[in-house]
Amino acid sequence: MKLYKIKKSKIDKKGLYASQNIEKGTKIIEYKGKIISVKKSEVDPKFDNRKAIYLFNINNRYDLDGDFKFNIARLINHSCNPNCEVFGEGLKIWVYAMKDIKKGEELSYDYGFSFDENFREFPCNCQSKNCVGFIVREGSRWRIQNAKAKRES
Numbered sequence: 396m397k398l399y400k401i402k403k404s405k406i407d408k409k410g411l412y413a414s415q416n417i418e419k420g421t422k423i424i425e426y427k428g429k430i431i432s433v434k435k436s437e438v439d440p441k442f443d444n445r446k447a448i449y450l451f452n453i454n455n456r457y458d459l460d461g462d463f464k465f466n467i468a469r470l471i472n473h474s475c476n477p478n479c480e481v482f483g484e485g486l487k488i489w490v491y492a493m494k495d496i497k498k499g500e501e502l503s504y505d506y507g508f509s510f511d512e513n514f515r516e517f518p519c520n521c522q523s524k525n526c527v528g529f530i531v532r533e534g535s536r537w538r539i540q541n542a543k544a545k546r547e548s
């Protein structure tokens with residue numbers, strides 16, 4: 396039985412929602428795509444944007460391009476307080492529950508964007524208490540506070 400369903404989301408147009416209670420550590424959905432070599436992804440103009448949302452690095456030789464309709468997991472939104480994590484296992488990528496998730500909760504993970512001067516191009520709408528307002532990976536979010544403080548002073 397599927398652990399998720401597609402629904403309209405408050406974060407973005409669509410999202411994935413838990414269709415039942417999910418225990419921490421559960422594999423929820425495979426992040427499907429096509430395996431491409433790192434060499435190719437580095438030169439392919441398709442990935443020539445700084446934030447390749449659907450591109451996952453598997454190892455030093457291969458990436459996974461998840462930018463396909465059949466990849467339902469691409470509908471999972473970013474959150475500053477995510478309940479899922481994405482892990483590679485061999486050449487496959489899975490979305491796991493990183494905490495217990497209640498039926499009806501929206502699934503989310505940290506997109507892991509690095510911080511740069513263009514962070515304002517990627518606003519976050521996750522509505523969690525700790526939302527910093529932009530899609531930036533957890534370890535770099537303090538930089539947003541710094542950038543805001545500089546602007547205001």
Ligand SMILES: [Zn+2]
Nearest residue numbers: 475519521526
């Ligand atoms: Zn947020």
